[in-house]
Amino acid sequence: MxxxxxxxxxxxxxxxxxxxxxxxxxxxxxxxxxDWYVTLADNSNSNSEDTLLELPExxxxxxxxxxxxxxxxxxxxxxxxxxxxxxxxxxxxxxxNVFTPSVIQALRYEILSLLRKTFTNYYEIKKNRFLSLDMxxxxxxxxxxxxxxxxxxxxxxxxxxxxxxxxxHDNALVKESGCGRTPWxxxxxxxxxxxxDVITAWIPAQAxxxxxxxxxxxxxxxxxxxxxxxxxxxxxTSYDKKINxxxxxxxxxxxxxxxxxGEVSFHHNLSFHTxxxxxxxxxxxxxANTYFADGARVVNNxxxxxxxxxxxxxxxxxxxxxxxxxxxxxxxxKN
Numbered sequence: 448m449x450x451x452x453x454x455x456x457x458x459x460x461x462x463x464x465x466x467x468x469x470x471x472x473x474x475x476x477x478x479x480x481x482d483w484y485v486t487l488a489d490n491s492n493s494n495s496e497d498t499l500l501e502l503p504e505x506x507x508x509x510x511x512x513x514x515x516x517x518x519x520x521x522x523x524x525x526x527x528x529x530x531x532x533x534x535x536x537x538x539x540x541x542x543x544n545v546f547t548p549s550v551i552q553a554l555r556y557e558i559l560s561l562l563r564k565t566f567t568n569y570y571e572i573k574k575n576r577f578l579s580l581d582m583x584x585x586x587x588x589x590x591x592x593x594x595x596x597x598x599x600x601x602x603x604x605x606x607x608x609x610x611x612x613x614x615x616h617d618n619a620l621v622k623e624s625g626c627g628r629t630p631w632x633x634x635x636x637x638x639x640x641x642x643x644d645v646i647t648a649w650i651p652a653q654a655x656x657x658x659x660x661x662x663x664x665x666x667x668x669x670x671x672x673x674x675x676x677x678x679x680x681x682x683x684t685s686y687d688k689k690i691n692x693x694x695x696x697x698x699x700x701x702x703x704x705x706x707x708x709g710e711v712s713f714h715h716n717l718s719f720h721t722x723x724x725x726x727x728x729x730x731x732x733x734x735a736n737t738y739f740a741d742g743a744r745v746v747n748n749x750x751x752x753x754x755x756x757x758x759x760x761x762x763x764x765x766x767x768x769x770x771x772x773x774x775x776x777x778x779x780x781k782n
Contacts, residue, residue: 478579485629485630489684501728516592524542534715538666538718542602542711547709559730561619562578573624580621581755584617595777597777599711602648615640617734618735621732622660622731628721631719631720634716639765641746642742642743648737649714651731651733653732654705654706655731658726659725659729660723662712662733664701743769759774760773
C-alpha cells in the first residue's frame with residue numbers, strides 16, 4: 448500500500464476526540480445501538496412530505512443449489528493492480544459482478560426470513576427504522592457461506608495488501624422505507640482494533656438506486672485528516688453537521704452512486720462515509736462483513752462507539768491479540 452506505513456497505528460489508543468460521557472462502554476444490545484446511532488444524523492434538509500418512489504420487489508431468479516452457491520462464493524475474483532491502487536488512494540472501491548443475481552437473491556430471501564423471525568410483527572414495526580442483525584454466521588448456514596467466503600476474503604486481503612485476515616463480525620444493515628440518513632463517520636471510531644488494516648465488504652442484497660440510500664464516500668482517503676479531531680457528540684447531530692460543513696467548505700469530492708445487482712463495495716476503516724435516506728417503498732438490505740489483518744490487538748480503551756464489541760471478540764481483553772474462535776482466519780483458506 449503506497450500510504451500504508453503512514454496509516455499504521457503505533458498506539459493502542461483510538462484517534463479522534465470524545466466527550467466525557469461517550470468514553471464509557473456500551474451496555475445495551477446491537478439493535479439498541481443502531482436505534483440510538485441514527486438519531487445522530489442531520490435530516491434537516493429532508494422533506495417528510497416527499498412521496499416515496501414506488502419500487503417493485505426485485506425480479507425473481509432461479510435460486511442456486513447449495514453446491515452452486517458454495518462454488519461461487521469460493522471462486523477467486525480477479526483483483527487487479529488498478530483495483531488495489533484505487534482502493535489505497537480513495538479508501539474504497541466498488542467492484543461489479545462480484546456475485547450473480549441468483550446468489551444475491553438467495554441472500555435477500557435469507558435475511559428477510561431472519562428479520563421476520565427476529566422482530567415480532569416485523570411488517571408493522573419496520574417503517575422508518577434501521578434494523579440490524581449480527582453474528583448470523585454462527586447459526587445460519589447460508590449466511591455463514593457469505594461471511595466466510597474465500598472469494599470475499601481474498602479480495603479484502605488483496606486490497607489491504609496483507610497475507611492473512613480474520614473476521615471481526617457480520618451485520619445485516621436494513622434501512623427500511625422512510626428511514627433517514629446515516630451520519631457521516633469512519634469505522635475507526637467503531638471497531639476497537641489497534642490496526643488500520645481493517646476493511647468492510649458491503650454487499651447489497653438488491654440493486655440500490657440513489658433514492659434508496661446507497662453507501663456514499665468522501666475521497667480521497669486522506670480527507671479523514673480534515674475531521675479526525677472533531678469531538679464526537681452522543682447527544683445530538685452536531686458531529687454529523689460539522690463533518691458535512693467541513694467537507695463542503697473544503698470542496699471534498701463526494702461519491703454517491705447507485706449499486707448494480709451483484710456490485711459490492713469495500714471500504715477502509717479510515718474512509719469517511721454516509722448514506723442518504725431510503726425514499727423508496729422497498730427495504731435496502733445489505734450484508735456487511737468486516738475483516739482485519741491477523742495479529743491485531745484490542746485497543747486499550749474501547750468506548751460506547753464500539754457497541755457490543757465483547758460479543759464480537761469474546762474472551763479477549765483490551766491490549767490483547769485478537770484470535771478467538773469467533774474471529775477465524777478467512778484468508779488464506781486451510782486445505
